[in-house]
Amino acid sequence: MARDPEHVSKLTESTFKNVMEQFNPGLRNLVNLGKSYEKSVTAMALAGKAYFDAVSKIGETAIVSPVSRELGVVLMEIAEAQKKVHNDLEDNFKRFHRDVIIELEKKTEMDVKYMNATFKRYQSEHKVKQESLDRSQTDLKKLRRKSQGKHSSKYDLRENEYLQTISSRQMDMQKFIADGCREALLEEKRRFCFLADKHCMFSGQISNFYENAKEILSVKIPTWQEKCSDITKVPDSVVSMIEGLSVVPQQSPLVDHCNRVNVDSGPPPAPPLKAQFSPLANMFNQEPTFPFNSSSDHNSDQGSIGDGSLSRSTSQSSGLNVSKKFRVRTIFPHTAGNNDTLLSFDEGDIITLLIQDEKDGWLYGELEKTQQRGWFPSSYCRTYTESVVSNSSNLGTPVHHLSTISLPETEEEEEETVLLPPPDYSDDAPSRPVVLSMPSPVNTV
Numbered sequence: 446m447a448r449d450p451e452h453v454s455k456l457t458e459s460t461f462k463n464v465m466e467q468f469n470p471g472l473r474n475l476v477n478l479g480k481s482y483e484k485s486v487t488a489m490a491l492a493g494k495a496y497f498d499a500v501s502k503i504g505e506t507a508i509v510s511p512v513s514r515e516l517g518v519v520l521m522e523i524a525e526a527q528k529k530v531h532n533d534l535e536d537n538f539k540r541f542h543r544d545v546i547i548e549l550e551k552k553t554e555m556d557v558k559y560m561n562a563t564f565k566r567y568q569s570e571h572k573v574k575q576e577s578l579d580r581s582q583t584d585l586k587k588l589r590r591k592s593q594g595k596h597s598s599k600y601d602l603r604e605n606e607y608l609q610t611i612s613s614r615q616m617d618m619q620k621f622i623a624d625g626c627r628e629a630l631l632e633e634k635r636r637f638c639f640l641a642d643k644h645c646m647f648s649g650q651i652s653n654f655y656e657n658a659k660e661i662l663s664v665k666i667p668t669w670q671e672k673c674s675d676i677t678k679v680p681d682s683v684v685s686m687i688e689g690l691s692v693v694p695q696q697s698p699l700v701d702h703c704n705r706v707n708v709d710s711g712p713p714p715a716p717p718l719k720a721q722f723s724p725l726a727n728m729f730n731q732e733p734t735f736p737f738n739s740s741s742d743h744n745s746d747q748g749s750i751g752d753g754s755l756s757r758s759t760s761q762s763s764g765l766n767v768s769k770k771f772r773v774r775t776i777f778p779h780t781a782g783n784n785d786t787l788l789s790f791d792e793g794d795i796i797t798l799l800i801q802d803e804k805d806g807w808l809y810g811e812l813e814k815t816q817q818r819g820w821f822p823s824s825y826c827r828t829y830t831e832s833v834v835s836n837s838s839n840l841g842t843p844v845h846h847l848s849t850i851s852l853p854e855t856e857e858e859e860e861e862t863v864l865l866p867p868p869d870y871s872d873d874a875p876s877r878p879v880v881l882s883m884p885s886p887v888n889t890v
Contacts (some may be wrong), residue, residue, distance in 0.1 A: 450478075472640070474558075522669070534654060537654045544641045545647055578615060578618055772797050795829060
């Protein structure tokens with residue numbers, strides 16, 4: 446697009462002013478923002494490394510667990526990979542500071558002086574050339590006014606010389622304007638090119654950073670996700686340990702021997718001393734308890750029953766003959782010590798009576814959970830049957846009722862509904878509380 450020299454000269458001046466009044470101030474502002482950007486990324490990298498240090502410490506805690514050991518390793522590997530990514534990011538921004546920020550800062554300070562000097566030189570030379578051209582044109586006009594007389598021919602030679610001078614100076618002026626415009630545009634482009642080149646280099650570094658980060662993470666992410674995809678997966682060693690706890694322990698040879706002896710030759714004799722009576726048993730004797738037969742020698746020690754009163758031994762036993770084996774639930778723990786004929790048990794254990802006659806406060810039975818047999822105090826248990834089978838009409842012996850803490854054998858346990866909150870760490874958490882049915886607790890009143 447053709448333009449006259451005056452328009453081109455104005456374009457040159459506007460280009461210089463654009464560099465000095467807009468580009469250089471913008472570049473100075475860019476340097477300040479770049480420093481802030483660098484500080485922010487450095488702070489983010491430090492915070493990220495501190496965060497993943499904490500993740501690694503939690504992973505060390507999980508490694509101690511036999512179930513979560515693999516997840517602890519995953520957490521530590523994630524933390525290590527992320528810290529490496531943050532270190533690479535820090536290195537990239539150190540190069541950004543060195544190759545971009547510092548270079549732009551140097552160029553800005555030098556360029557202000559350079560562009561001011563270049564623009565002033567252009568203006569000065571343009572002014573000199575323009576004044577020389579204007580002077581030649583003024584001299585030509587004066588010469589032409591003089592040549593309008595009678596002897597105008599003698600001025601033709603001088604007029605031709607002025608025309609040649611003016612033409613030469615016009616060409617020189619146009620060349621100067623063109624060169625000045627070209628130089629101004631190139632100076633402007635050189636600065637934009639420098640800025641773009643620095644940021645292309647930085648973009649390449651960031652691209653390499655993201656590729657390296659992707660390579661570090663993408664290779665391991667599937668393995669990490671596989672480790673935490675199934676929360677029900679338990680290591681084989683833990684499964685074996687749990688299954689081992691669920692197996693019923695084998696009886697010792699001594700217990701087997703005692704049981705065989707008991708089966709073959711009958712139960713051992715009852716202990717010679719009367720069974721210890723627990724004072725706490727009275728709190729359970731608000732109602733009669735055991736439908737068992739008392740031995741004849743034990744009944745001989747009883748007081749008169751005509752008035753409905755019972756002696757101490759009678760309150761600990763019953764006086765019924767039954768044709769079935771009864772089960773009892775223990776209300777206190779009992780330890781046999783070194784006596785092989787006694788039976789050890791915990792509170793709440795179930796015992797099947799093998800001999801239903803009480804002998805001096807002792808009963809003989811088999812503990813259901815271990816199949817061990819032996820004598821135990823009758824005051825340490827309560828019947829576990831639903832109802833009392835009585836033939837008191839034959840014996841005329843008072844009947845003890847069921848204890849208020851005993852549980853019927855055939856009674857169906859009532860179920861009560863328990864509301865559980867939804868699990869916090871479940872991916873498929875229910876929208877409402879989970880309803881769980883549980884047996885009602887044993888009444889201990």
